[in-house]
Amino acid sequence: MSDGKRAVIIGGSMAGLLVAAAVAPFFEQVLILERDTRREAIVPRKGVPQGAHVHGFLAAGRIALEQLLPGIVDDVVAQGGAVGDMLKDALFYVGKRTRFVSGDSGIAGLVASRPLLEHVVAGRVAAIGQVELRHGVSVGGLVFSGDGRRVVGVSYSADGAAPQTLDADLVIDASGRGSRSRQWLQQAGFPLPMQDTLTVNVTYSSCWFRRSEPHDAGVRAVFVAPDAANPVPSGMMEQEGERWIVSCGSYGDSAAPATLEAFRDYIRRHSAPEIDAVISQAEAIGAPQRFKYPASVRNRYDKLSRFPAGYLVTGDALCSFNPVYGQGMTIAAQQALALRDCLAAGGERIWPAFFRRAARVVADPWEFAIASDLALPCVAAKRPFGFGLMQRYVERVMHAASRDMAVARAVLRVVHLLDRPSALLAPAVVYRALRAGRT
Numbered sequence: 001m002s003d004g005k006r007a008v009i010i011g012g013s014m015a016g017l018l019v020a021a022a023v024a025p026f027f028e029q030v031l032i033l034e035r036d037t038r039r040e041a042i043v044p045r046k047g048v049p050q051g052a053h054v055h056g057f058l059a060a061g062r063i064a065l066e067q068l069l070p071g072i073v074d075d076v077v078a079q080g081g082a083v084g085d086m087l088k089d090a091l092f093y094v095g096k097r098t099r100f101v102s103g104d105s106g107i108a109g110l111v112a113s114r115p116l117l118e119h120v121v122a123g124r125v126a127a128i129g130q131v132e133l134r135h136g137v138s139v140g141g142l143v144f145s146g147d148g149r150r151v152v153g154v155s156y157s158a159d160g161a162a163p164q165t166l167d168a169d170l171v172i173d174a175s176g177r178g179s180r181s182r183q184w185l186q187q188a189g190f191p192l193p194m195q196d197t198l199t200v201n202v203t204y205s206s207c208w209f210r211r212s213e214p215h216d217a218g219v220r221a222v223f224v225a226p227d228a229a230n231p232v233p234s235g236m237m238e239q240e241g242e243r244w245i246v247s248c249g250s251y252g253d254s255a256a257p258a259t260l261e262a263f264r265d266y267i268r269r270h271s272a273p274e275i276d277a278v279i280s281q282a283e284a285i286g287a288p289q290r291f292k293y294p295a296s297v298r299n300r301y302d303k304l305s306r307f308p309a310g311y312l313v314t315g316d317a318l319c320s321f322n323p324v325y326g327q328g329m330t331i332a333a334q335q336a337l338a339l340r341d342c343l344a345a346g347g348e349r350i351w352p353a354f355f356r357r358a359a360r361v362v363a364d365p366w367e368f369a370i371a372s373d374l375a376l377p378c379v380a381a382k383r384p385f386g387f388g389l390m391q392r393y394v395e396r397v398m399h400a401a402s403r404d405m406a407v408a409r410a411v412l413r414v415v416h417l418l419d420r421p422s423a424l425l426a427p428a429v430v431y432r433a434l435r436a437g438r439t
Contacts (some may be wrong), residue, residue, distance in 0.1 A: 004169035008033060008154055010139045014118060014331040015315025016174035017125045020133075021068045022340040027169070030131045033156060038135040053206040053291060053323070054235045054247040058109035059086070059416035064337050065110070069124050073110055076120050077132025080240025081112030081427055082220060086412050087405075089220045093272050094398045095227035099120065100408040101401065107412050111221060111237045113245065117329075134158070142171065142184050144308065148354045151311035170350075172312045172339075174332075179317035182299070191306060196298040196366070197252040198381055200322050200373055202233075204291045205256035207263055208248040211238065222274050225249075226324065227398075231268040231376045233324040236418065246279055249324065256290055263288045296322045296373070298366055302359035307351050314339065322373060327365045330417055334361045364420050371421075400436030407432050421434035 007027045009016045012034030020030050057065055062083070066073050073116055077083060084090060087105035093134040094100075112120075126133050137160045143153035143165055153167040173181045182192055221237040226249075234248040250256045268276045298319040301307065315332045338357035342350055373379045375391050401408035410429050413419040423429070 005029065006031065006168050007170040007172065007410045008166060008168040009172045009174055010154065011175035011315075011317075012036070012122070012133055012135070013171070013174070013176060013333075014121065014317075014329050015317075016172075017121050017133075018065075018336040019172055019174050019314055019339060020067055020125050020131050021128065021141050022336040023170070023172070023343060024128045024338075026343045028130060030071050030128075031166070031168075032125075032131070032133045033137040033154070034133060034137055035138050036135060050088075053114075053204050053289075054237055054245055054326075055114040055117060055329070056109050056237065057117075057327060057333070058326060058330040059109050060418050061106045061333050062108065062110040064330065064333035065121075068333060068336055068340075068384075069121070072121065072124055075124065076110060076112055076117060079112075079116060079120055080236060081110060081116060081120075081151070083108050083110055084220050087408060087415065088173050090414070091222045091274060092408075093217050093222070093224040093274065094401075095225070095230040096270070097229070098227075098402050099272075100411070101403055101405050103363070103408075104403050105405070105409045105412055107337070107409070107416055107418065109416065110402060111239075113180065113239050116240055139175075141180075142188070142308075142311065143167075144188055148188060148308075150301040150309040168310070170310055170312070172314060173317045176316040177297075177320045179313065181313050182318060185308070188308065190308060191304060193304055194300040196300065197295050198322075198373060199295045200293065200369055200379055201252050201295075202249050202293045202324065203254075204247055204249045204293070204323070205258065205263060205288045206245060206291075207260065207279075207288040208239070208285040209244045209246060209279050210285055211242045212282070219274060222272050222438075223273050224275075225372075226376055228375060228377055230270060231378050234267065234271040234273045236272075243285060244278060244282065247273060251376060252380075254378075257288060258290060260284050260287060293307070293323055296320060296366075296369060296389055298362065300356040300359075301351075304355075306357075309348065309351065312339070312354055313350060314358065318358060319366065321365065321369050325365075325369050325372065325415075327369065327417070331361060331365060334417075365417055367417055368414065368421050394424075396433045396436065397429065400433045404432050404436060407436070 004027045006029045007023050009032045012032045065329040086107045092100040140155045142151050145152050155165050157163045224234040226233045231251050236246045239245045272341050314335050321327045325402045335358050401411050
């Protein structure tokens, strides 16, 4: 694989761009085939329906992004993005009642609008000599070798023209939740991977507001995680162009607000007072936009014993997380790094090694997101044995984080994928959580 001639990536969104950066050193040519037409303006596009909502790289994602494209964080900041400490520059709530202690956590994330992030990353990736991003290209299927054991290219149509074929040494599906990999593999006679799913039925509503001053709320971001008493995720972040982006969500049959008046009222009743203070006075830029997310889905390609050579699946096409927890872009960057390591190790059977590594990348964030959703009574699913006991302990940890910086930092390191969830069971954290519960 280290001397391959051409890699083809299906999808030019964040996962596809980051994979292109990862594989570029190993191929003479890397083609990204993107269905959307080219846009010069930094605005949300059809292929990213959630692009008008709160976005950012978690701390682990910021680190992975910099490893893939050195200097990229400075590039984003230079165009209006921001790097900030998650407890010094931001407020973190769990529900409406528990606010983490403020201070220097040493945990820094990267925030900007999704269109800006994608614009800057796409510019850096396109500047790599062997990478070409083609817009207006729809991939219709995979091309297999004569014996059916290997993917050797794709069939595609560009700008509505007649279908054509494109040869490739490696094809990577980074097309997101709309991936057709399962359909293509089944048609070719390969077994389908098992799926882990959790129906969440989350609806998001987001709106931009004008910032009268750079920090007119006293903070640069506010995040509100849902809890059993208030299952309403919400957040506010500064954005380029002197704007705030404010998002809120609802689970199940409850509808996220669709009008500006309803949006302000919903935030006032369910979110942090700091967000309400801003949007009750700030000028809205446009109307609220909504996006619905039905279920978290994990395709277990790592469990397959038979899979075509020359083909991989990554990003949301591999595992799609509830966007409440902001993990998607971070996981995509970490999967791209895993693929780079697999290619560097060499060998013909890349797919087993990559899917094993990708499964390790996904495992802890998936369990974290699933456990957090199951803690909400409005999510209808069977809870595992002992879940109630563990949830009571987690509630004590969150309570302790409202007054103890060591506990708050431990929680945020798990949220930002710097530590495994088991870090919250470390003796020091258990002691501090139990002590806080007594007081």
